[in-house]
Amino acid sequence: MVEVVETVWGRGGELVLRRDGDAYEVIENGVFLMDTRNGESERLLVTGALDRPGARLLIGGLGVGFSLRAALDAGAASVVVVEREPAVIAWNRSGPLRTVHGDALADPRVRVVEADLVSWLWDTEERFDALCLDIDNGPEWTVTDGNAALYSDAGLVRLRSLLTPGGVLAVWSAGAAPAFASRLREHFGAVREVPVEVPRGEPDVLWFARS
Template structure:
């Protein structure tokens, strides 16, 4: 017999109503009545980060788009090739939950001195920040075909991919998490980056999770800024 969810917090967020609830030993985040993420597994979220870090330069800077339940950030901090990490999360409630109720699940990753948490929308913050990264990991939606808000869709279009490329160091790696296949997005990635690698992660029920991987050109025509 499954346990009934217990609502721990409910409030208005950028994307609408946000709910943190507990189901037995696990936690779930619900956005506008739609399941967003939980703490039951996290294998694909960790793979998103480790796959990017494995392919980027040692000691490089990693950007994680979306804090979620902290599993991606923890994986980044634990990876031997990652120097420092910037995680961008637009929902302040999610940041607060990770500093409170959820912190023991990821070893209080936000307190690590190598981690910097930015409270903001990645689409607005990234082009204005002027920072360059050796790896960018995106986990802000359920995938290119299932965005949390309509505005996020721009991130997966050609202009969004141009913006992401502009924030990658030469040879930098882009990794995108998706709860299902998106042939159209994969085609845009290939058009922009050339070769695209797709990792398939089986799940207990339904379509497998995917991680799309692409690498920026090793040479760039403009100067780059490293912070």
Template sequence: MTTDQLPTRDQSGEPVVLDRRDGPFGEVVLRRRGADHEIIANGCFLMDTADGRSERLLVDAALQRLTAERPSVLIGGLGVGFSLARAAAEPRWGAITVAEREPAIIDWHRTGPLGEISGAALADPRVTIRQVDLVDYLAGTEDRYDALCLDIDNGPDWTVTDSNDGLYGPAGLAAARARLHPGGILAVWSARPSTAFEDALRAAEFADVQTVEIPVSRGVPDVVHLGRRP
């Protein structure tokens, strides 16, 4: 079924599929549920446009801990665009780079309904979108940033694909640390707190490790895990 053949009106109260594609890492789906949009990857709910407080906190918490006048930031995962939009709305940020591995998600922002959130940010000259797998990029690039704001999974203990697991282990954290300038901040979004990940950050020689919680309507709070490269 092509995109223009997909239903555009919900007749049953169920979420409406707006687009479904086979991407380089499996199936990705954009759905509308009422007034909100949501992204599903390989049958796993990733995120929606219902709230966005914790995604905004991801970039706010990193910026609050930086002293540089025009710090650079790498946002890992475009998602529904809340983190990018928040960064672009803050004039203090310098270069803003987004790493997104799914071409469909980039399309949904550039020409689809998620542009309502990210349109102004995508037009910002500070913003660069890289279609690249974040794990591969961190391991292979020599680029450095003042902040890494990562939101590519539901958390360190709940990854979307097995290939993401390494990001939260010793090798992945060492790669992330190497991509930060001294004093730079690593911020990692999670759908639930992880004391094991806090320990992993300390073992990877990150300093000032802490977890900031954002209460949600039901269940455990969303969190942002933070660490500083000494």
């Protein structure tokens, strides 16, 4: 039986946190965004990008905290998490999602920024060893129209400029995106595409692109 835990009006529209058995789900404007059932690809998004000790990492999209927990467990020196929805931050910081990641937001290595990721990336002067982006269902299935700028040629140029030498851009998708993959290879020297099998539907896809 599915139970609605909370419904709020967020920056992107209606956000619903609901519980289905032991799992939590987040729905935005009627579209499924994430749940706590698996998280393999969300963890791999980070562990596949962190190949140096003491890395400085940015995670775009807090989600249910799987990626953040993986970054901390992998030994990241610092993690900046950019999340635009106050409710998602609250559900993770002091709400029911806190138990999913072992209260990862309380770790002193973590800084949470409440902001629209696209705008924040265009304004920041910070540099990172890895940028891990998981704010959409994929480059061709964005949650809001404005997010498409991240996956454009101009967006990829900007993202590469925010990486330290040899840094890695990691992008999560709920499915294949051939046009984006081709564009990514035009802007980065080495690109690895990794499909991740999921219990239902087509595999998730991760891209790891080195500057």
